[in-house]
Amino acid sequence: MGPGDEPDVVVIGGGPTGENAAQYALDGGLSAVLVEGELLGGECSYYACMPSKALLRPVDIVHTAQHLPGAVGARLDPATLLARRDAWVSHYDDHGQERWAAGAGIGVVRGHGQLSAPRTVTVTGPDGEQRTLRAGTAVVIATGSEAVVPAEFEAVEPWTSRDATGVTEVSESLLIVGGGVVAVEAATWLAALGSQVTLLVRGQRLLAGLEPFAGELVAAGLREAGVRVEFGAHIAAAARPRAEATGLGRVHGGPVSVDLADGRSLTAAEVLVAAGRRPRLAHVGLEAVGLDAAAVAAGRLPDWLHVIGDAGTGAPLTHMGKYEARVLGSRLAGATDVPAPADVPVPQVVFAEPQVAAVGLTEERARERLGAEAVATSEAEFTAAAGAALLRDDARGRAKLVIDRRSGAVVGATFAGPEAGELLHAATIAIVGEVPVSRLRHAVPAYPTASELWLRLLEALPRELR
Template identity: 50%
Template sequence: MADEEFDVIVIGGGPAGENAAAYAIAGSDRTAALVEHELVGGECSFWACMPSKALLRPVEVLGTARHMPGVEEKVNAYGLDVQAVLARRDGFTNNLDDSSQVLWADSVGIDVIRGSAKLTGVREVTVGDRVLRARHAVVVATGTTASVPDVPGLRDALPWTSRDATNVREVPKRLAIVGGGVVACEAATWLHELGADEVTLLVRGSGLLGRTEPFAGEMVEEKLRKHGMNVRFGTSLAAVARSDVSDTGIGRVHGGPVTLTVRGDDGDPALTVDEILVAAGRTPATAGLGLEHAGLPDHGYLSVDDHLTVQGVDGDWLYAVGDVNGRALLTHMGKYQARVCGDVIAARAEGRPLDGPRFVASADHGQVPQVVFTTPEVASVGRTESQSRADGLDVEVVAIDIDVAGAALSRDDYSGRASLVIDRATDTIVGATFVGPDVSDLIHAATVAVVGRVPLDTLWHAVPSYPTVSEVWLRLLEARRAR
């Protein structure tokens, strides 16, 4: 077959890849190819953000109802309708059918090519027996995959990863979760409510959600324990054994009971469960991508500059967006990078200068927002106190309990905490963390304050509405003023 030529070739059809392709050709006659070996829409649409939040939202609603007089009496005798929750989840994932995503790509002029892509030269990508050539750019947006530690017997036991947890079909009664990060805590939250009676988190470190302020992990831990889950810190797996291992399909129990040999704490060193979920980090999906043809190592994260151009490659033709560059492993940040990347590609293709902030990815340098949809929610943006001090900033921290009229009105058992990390030199916020029900609604205001470097004196005039939880902003400013 003759070589096929496009202006832009994007490897990886997740949200980052889709956005990079769309922005690179928007308003022009340029052409783009999107190469995907699984489902167009990627991890977020089918195995991460969308299904996980579809599973967590009913848990949140039920929790609020259970603490609302006039409602709690009607719901306390019942739990979730598991099959209805799973059916709603399947609606959001379109039953793992990506046809609507492909229709969108077609509608904006992006050609979808199915198969595994490999770089085979400068601006050259091979997919099966098809050779694709890019006039301007190749974008790598392959994301990451779940890491499974090299523990004796673990991989042979066919453990669950995040994909099984989000696409759960059969809820194990006894579950062990390896890890204490976002995936581990969120999955524990929904699987317990769906019917996992015995949930044990095996955490290598000394706290949950290690990249957040310590109080956030502590408050999540308190709730997990209150709901009957066991959290064991300072632990690791020594060995795993399983009888009747069977590849029963994603989200189903993969065989007989699993026996874990646990070391490092005073708990039972032999733990037997019905399933084990490994939530121990992510690995960049770059192995076998042919990076050596661009003069790069054949695996690992791709280091990029703030134009999202891969460093160490001559000619400004290779880009990397999303999780694969390791800068901020979050869907919204990948999409943000992709928008910047697409604009950069378009400008370079048209010979325009890269002047102005729209061509520079700056938000993933200490301005990253994130929400952990646990019970309670954790919403944060920017640097923690420890990160700020490590970066050489002279900071002060203002932290208070969320005790305002809006919180009390939202539910009777409301408890939460908020903190601001303030750079003394500029009197601006460099980090903010909120923990409590529905605090995700607070984080964008904090993000605007961090990104906009809004002085605290100016924030006095951003008056929060009453009675809402956002009144906590006023209480934070008052606490700082009282010092």
């Protein structure tokens, strides 16, 4: 064992979740080491949040400008847009993250880490050399998640989300399989870049976990952008004459043919499979300590082992993984006044047209959890609030609050419309603070801002709750 081989905390996975766990443990007086086999900074920094939003924001700005009289000449330049993406992902170079870790006092060990015994992690470096780390306090697994590729697509080398955010050549045509966040966001920027996109959705709505109106508005926005949206699309088979992997944003030369269960066949240059993600736990050595993925899902872990972020059982969102990591890091360092992450409402923003922002319970989930009689709702149109209408002349959208009648507090909120994400944190604070809506009526929204939508929502509540 050499210096640094016996830290208090060993974190397998150097993405945002792992970084936060290490940092907060360090802030509490512990020593911490990050183990990373790919790019330090993880999926979010290079293949997910950062590149996708770098691509989507210019699309949103141009679309908005095209709907504001007086704003003339807005257009997208694909080459500049992709260059902006490359800048935001640091050209897939993680030296900046290395400097951050060194400055914070966090050790970094490069290579594939896996459990080899209790509190012990064996790291196989790029050169094949092995190094053993023994954690005095805890091992944290923060290895994130990986895209699920259904068996019928394995032979055609489909795109996954990494290829979509790393695109270098825009395909003339693209099939996207899925109806969730990855699917609708990728459809938005790839259609804007000039690809003819067809979205194949197995179910009957987009964004199925959110309020139904959110998916309806996004479907309408995609169709207006030229995206073909097919619901009830059950895939029977997929084929490609020649398939070979050539790296991020690869173009295989196609075509890809997809056979649907109803007998139709669709063909495109590429296919993006956005059929969900699963925890990346297959090669972290759980079996070496008598565990498996089922034990992780059930929370049956020894007290020295923690699995967090996308690798664990929490909401698969970067900000929630970071929150979970901050709580864990503080607790490992001895903090006792930190709430459990499971008690915290989950906020989420979908950067489509229109934007969708949601936190807490939908009406359906609230009725299941609280009982139908305990739930009240209010809804308002974005165009009803002068501030929201000023964002663009054709502003359209809808918002909804879900209220627990017993406490009078907000338990869920959904906004779908221009800049909806900027309205979300007020709802998150209201839910966390359990603020009665009768008191929220005295939180005066500035005029003329989109926040006036809150006043419209509160005015639409049943009289007994005002």
